[in-house]
Amino acid sequence: MxxxxxxxxxxxxxxxxxxxxxxxxxxxxxxxxxxxxxxxxxxxxxxxxxxxxxxxxxxxxxxxxxxxxQPAGSPALYEGRVGDNHHHLICRSCGMTVDVACVVGERPCLNAADHSGFRIDEAEVIFWGTCPSCLEKTEKTGADQAEAGKPQDFLTRPTTP
Amino acid sequence: MxxxxxxxxxxxxxxxxxxxxxxxxxxxxxxxxxxxxxxxxxxxxxxxxxxxxxxxxxxxxxxxxxxxxQPAGSPALYEGRVGDNHHHLICRSCGMTVDVACVVGERPCLNAADHSGFRIDEAEVIFWGTCPSCLEKTEKTGADQAEAGKPQDFLTRPTTP
DNA sequence: AACAAAAAGTAGACAGAGTCCATTTTTTGA
DNA sequence: TCAAAAAATGGACTCTGTCTACTTTTTGTT
The missing domain is CATH 1.10.10.10 (Winged helix-like DNA-binding domain superfamily/Winged helix DNA-binding domain)
Known part of the structure; x- marks a missing residue:
């Protein structure tokens, strides 16, 4: 307070x-x-x-x-954890978001091979996938992934199968 | 056709x-x-x-x-280049978007240290920075970055200084 | 403690991007 | 060629977020 x-x-x-x-x-x-x-x-x-x-x-x-x-297709999310350069892991089907430790450690934590003359100040990384509980639902119903893993509207994104 | x-x-x-x-x-x-x-x-x-x-x-x-x-704060963008797993480099001040070769090469091209039980299918990487022409403008006016590099509304994003 | 100047908060209209829905039109494939 | 299935139309609607004019609260200085 x-x-x-x-x-x-x-x-x-x-x-x-x-x-x-x-x-x-x-x-x-x-x-x-x-x-x-x-x-x-x-x-x-x-x-x-x-x-x-x-x-x-x-x-x-x-x-x-x-x-x-600001994950694609979702309103902005806010978090208090700053300065440790972690990234996010988001479930395509329910939107659940969890923190993941930075892959490399320093910020910007990645280097673009060709930076085209840009001055890069941040590498934003978002891992997309399916969370444990949505995976379980998929298996239970026996539905194929396209069915059960169908993204909700707010999370519709490109799938690169 | x-x-x-x-x-x-x-x-x-x-x-x-x-x-x-x-x-x-x-x-x-x-x-x-x-x-x-x-x-x-x-x-x-x-x-x-x-x-x-x-x-x-x-x-x-x-x-x-x-x-x-779907870059933060901008409407969705579409491109015909698929399957080569490249990433994007976006100018915070004018929104210009260019392709950059994938840092690693395979898809998903990164591994999260702790995947929390998720089945990850994509690692989305967006590099944020300032493009050459906006950099030039900044230097010309002698304005400091906070001034000249002020993001346009549609690109307002977290800065982690 | 009081008081102006500066900064925040309020409410409600407004805007951009995208979705929903009922109806009409086009495509497909038998 | 013709019916069934799939797309297209257009207009209402939703969801995030912004703008604006006005009121209230903070601040920092006497």
Whole structure:
């Protein structure tokens, strides 16, 4: 509580009830959407506007206090874990997202063979697959993968079979 | 023309003027959005509905004839280059997207240290940075990167400084 | 403690990308 | 050629997120 306030102050971010609640919400729910976080904040302090949530998340991301990940076909997700350069593993069928340790370790953790003159500052890696519980469902029903592993709308993505 | 029709037939996809035009449009404009492709198709055959474009793109992606990439904060992009497992390099400031050869070569081209029981089928890699022409602009104005490199709305993403 | 200036928050309209649905048109294959 | 199956149409609708004008809260300075 005081903790969070001090963190905000250290970064020169004005301390408001909304931001404090949001910071806690992000800490408590890794990989939550803005909407879910807004609900969490409401549960704690009564009300917040959508805009306050988006503004605050934007500021916190900008200052490096939280991290935003935007998987294809899904709304943005936020997480408190920053600075350790981990990546994500996402289930195509239920959307479950888990952290995975960085493959290499340093940031940017990969080198493009040909960088075309770009100055690269980040290598974003997302592993796509099927989570254990969706795998189990597939096997149980005996349905083939195309059936049971059919991605939900929000996760429809290219499959390169 | 006949070429494309045969490809569609080979994959069991009914041949329609819309799909043929779309296939050509994707081939001619790598990294185009659905909207841009729809315009291209209209230029060629007069008219298409938004839905026909989305349906056709979806089908083609599903069959592996084209590839969909969905960079954070941007609408989906489509490309005809499939099967060579290359990745993408995107400019944070102007959105320019170029292909880069795969870092490793095989697909999935990376291994997650801990896969948490997932069955991984793809490792998606996006390199983020600044393209040569935006770099030049930055240097010319003498503005610092935070200024000149300010991402456009459609490309606002986490920065991990 | 009080007070202006600056920064945040509020509510609601608005925008872009994509989906849904009922109906019409085209393609296929017998 | 003709019916069944698949696509296309177009318009309403949804979901994330942004813009704007206005009000409220923080801050930091007397």
């Amino acid at each position: 005081l903790e969070s306030a001090n963190i905000l102050r250290k970064y020169g971010i004005p301390v408001t009830a909304q931001r404090l609640a949001l910071l806690r919400a992000v800490g408590a729910r890794p990989h939550a959407t803005a909407d879910v976080l807004a609900e969490a904040v409401r549960a704690e302090i009564g009300a917040v506007s959508k805009q306050a949530v988006y503004n605050a998340l934007g500021t916190l991301v900008e200052k490096g206090l939280i991290r935003r990940i | 006949l070429e494309s029709a045969n490809i569609l037939r080979k994959y069991g996809i009914p041949v329609t003027a819309q799909r043929l035009a779309l296939l050509r449009a994707v081939g001619a404009r790598p990294h185009a959005t659905a909207d841009v492709l729809a315009e291209a198709v209209r230029a060629e055959i007069g008219a298409v509905s938004k839905q026909a474009v989305y349906n056709a793109l979806g089908t083609l992606v599903e069959k592996g004839l084209i590839r969909r990439i």
